[in-house]
Amino acid sequence: MEQRDKDHARHLAKNSEDIVVFMIRRDTQCAKCRKEMFDGNLLTLRDEQPLCMTCAGLDDLTFLTSGDPAVTRRAGKHSSRKAVVVRWARARKRYERQGTLVEQAAIDRAREESAADAAVREAKNKKAAAKREIEDKQYLLTFTAELRRLFPGCPPEEVAEITRHACEKYSGRVGRSASAKELDPEKIRLAVIAHVRHAHTGYDRFFDINVPKRDARRMVQAKIERMLAKWEVEQRTHTQP
């Protein structure tokens, strides 16, 4: 083994106290007990001599494969002895960490702790989801109330549609910056304009006949403004039977 490779294998151990164990590729023999070792067996080097796990006094440790960083970290902490298992990756021409050798009791304890953590995390997620649901409902109610206040003439079914659309947008929003408290009348107005443009002006049809967006907007502008002005005053027909 070249010095450079040895240095890299050692580097993978991170903690210089950790023993480095190699998962071998080439068949070899234990320098002490002469046991044959094959592809996939574990050995460690002592004074440059390959030793099997028994001769190295590591055969009481259990191999914990990499994959769950939290369990690996905890097991390493709980184990009084630890070895890092590396294997030569042919394609990448370097040693790669396969896992650790630690005491079985440490693995059990680490798994228990991680399972307990998962339960706490799940409870937290549930609580957060419930909170979001309440916030969404609150937003919906506030939005509806504000919309009705600003546009009392807007028919109820359209209020519902505008609100649903606006709240869908709010729900998907990263960071959820728009809380119900900071509902901006301008935002509501824009939502109403978008709705009117889409539902009452035939704006979307302009695209089918390749009218440029700017021209299409100008053409429908007057129509939108008339509708908004109408909705800004209460329509007797909606409130009386």
Ligand SMILES: [Zn+2]
């Ligand atoms: Zn041996």
